[in-house]
Every structure is written in C-alpha cells, then in structure tokens.
Amino acid sequence: MPIYGTALLAACHLLGIILGDLLGRALGMTTNVGGVGIAMILLIVARYYLHRSGRLNAASEKGVIYWGAIYIPVVVAMAMQQNMLAAIKGGPMALIAALASVLVCGCFVAFINRGEPLPHPDSNDVESR
C-alpha cells in the first residue's frame, strides 16, 4: 500500500531531523546540521535493504515517488513566498555581494567539473569530445 512508502519517507525525514539536531547540539549549536541530508542518506539505505530483501513492492514505492515528483511544484510555491522586496531593497551592496559570490562559485564549479574523470567512457564518449 502506498501509505507504507509515505510512512517510510516520513520516518526517515523525522529521524534525519532528530539526528541533525543532535549533531548540532554535539557541536555546540542550536541549529540543525545536515538533517535533511542525513534523512536522504537514511532513505537511500532503507530502500537498498528493503529492495534486496524484496519487502518493498511497487504499490508501496508509489507512496514515495509521488512526493519526489511533487517536488518541482513545491519549489514553485517556495519561489512565490520569497521576500523579493527585501532582496530589491538590499540595494547595490546585496546585489554586488550576491553576484560576485555566485560568479566566483560558478567559475569553480565549471573548473572542477571540467576535470571530471569519465567513469563510463562507453556511455559518455560523445560528451567528452
């Protein structure tokens, strides 16, 4: 049943947030450290083991896949509630600082990704030339 998938997702989410909070506290902060990332890793691991032991059927998987697919609409809803006024009011300094850091980081991304070894030469051959 799909609810099993959704419940698995919810369990991973909550456990990840709790572990993230504990990690934050262990590091002496009040913020969550990587909670969502930990939850993602938990879900990957859970899926791997449940899949291997054959306990995750297609109907249950649907309960997770739906939420993964609803992701872009959620991002659009998130964009709808950004504080655009503050962003514009921040004026030239906010714009320059943001633009400069995006440019610098973008150059590093491009640089690092150009050095990427191609692990599957057969499948990526066309791209690399």
Next chain:
Amino acid sequence: MWEIIERAAESNGLVTGFAVVGLVILLSGFLSRKLTCGRIQGSAIAILIGLALAYVGGRYTGGSKGLADIAFFSGVGLMGGNMLRDFAIVATAFEVHPEEAKRAGWVGGIALVLGTVLPFIVGVMVAWSFGYRDAVSLTTLGAGAITYIVGPVTGTAIGAESEILALSIAIGVVKAILVMVATPVAARFLRLSTPRSAMVFGGLAGTVSGVSAGLAATDRRLVPYGALVATFHTGLGCLCGPSILYFAVKAIV
C-alpha cells in the same frame, strides 16, 4: 459569491495552493512550448513566475512572505514551506543510485568547504569596500553571502545590529534567486550533466532553495544529488560562521 469563493480558498489553504501552483505550471509549460520552442524549461519559467508573484504579493501587503501574505493564497505558504519542501527533497533521494553518490563523495566534501569559504571571503570584501570596518558586521555580511540562513544565525550569535542582519538576509536571498535563475542558463558552462557534477554544484552554490530550483529547471534527475550536498551547506555555514570565520576576520581587522 466572491465571499463564498474567498472563504472556501482560505479554509482549504493547502488545496488552494495545489490548484494555484498547478495553474502556474500549466501556464509556464504552455509558454515554454509556444514562446521558446521548449528551449527554456517549463519549470524555470514557473519559478520566474513564482518570483514575480512573490514581488506582487510583497508590494500588495508589505509583508515578507510574498504571495503567501495574501489570505487567499496563504496555502501557498504551507505548500512551499520548510516542512513540505524538506519532505519532497528527501523523497527525491529515492531515485539516487548509491554507487554514483559514493563515487562523488569526497569531491562533494571539497566543494562544500569551498562553497562556504569562497562566498564568505567575497562577501567580506564587498562589505569592506562599502565602508564596513568592524569584525561583527563584516562577518555577518560575509555569512549572508553563504546562505540567507547562515547570515542571521551568525549575526545573532556574535551580536550584530538588526540592520546588518536584514542586509545579510538580503544578500542571501538575492544569491538564492540568482542561482535559481542563472543555473539553467549556465548549465552548459557549469558542465551540469552527471550526478557528480550536480554534487559539486550543490556544494559550491549552497542555498538549498537556489540549488534545488536551479537543478529542477535544468535536469530533474540531478536534483537529489545536488540537494544531498547542499543540505549540509547551511549546517556547515552555521557551524563555521560564528566560530572559525569570525575569529579569522577579527584577527585580520
């Protein structure tokens, strides 16, 4: 009549949110096909429309939550809020291939550290050139260039003024918006095509919202890899901002 519609929308906020967002995505898919012949992805257009609506909402109400401040659209706030956003991000991990993620592991880590230190240095330099000279303000503004959460968290921890806090949030928000908008355009330059490249991007670009929206508009399959790394970004920033980075700035100033 209008009263009844309004009440229905307000008391069924999340459902209204689904309908409104669905409509925006339908419209942007249409615009993508008709106006750009599919060259600009529908989701990129949808995010731009979303930001434009956020501006309209902010103008109309004077609030800080864009369209969600208008009662009729308050459900959009729930739909795009942290809870559902994180829930959906975690769900995308279901499509991650563990071998791919493992292979990129250490590069993701390096990208994460660079993505924290580089924007901070740039932010501090820009703040310096705008006349800020005290370590607290410089650190807070530099932290804002990491993400719009790291800025205020750092600033609050080291005791910055509220005006500086607001400015650091503004830097982070502008950065997130720039990443959302620029990623699909710069995808070729950034070589965003593999899970590994998405993880490098997620580490360096930071801001979960910017990275996930940018990747969603570039190639949906890359979202989980970028988001996986980016979610550690805010945590790392909040860890380093009020500590190592602050001490470093203090030592120099």
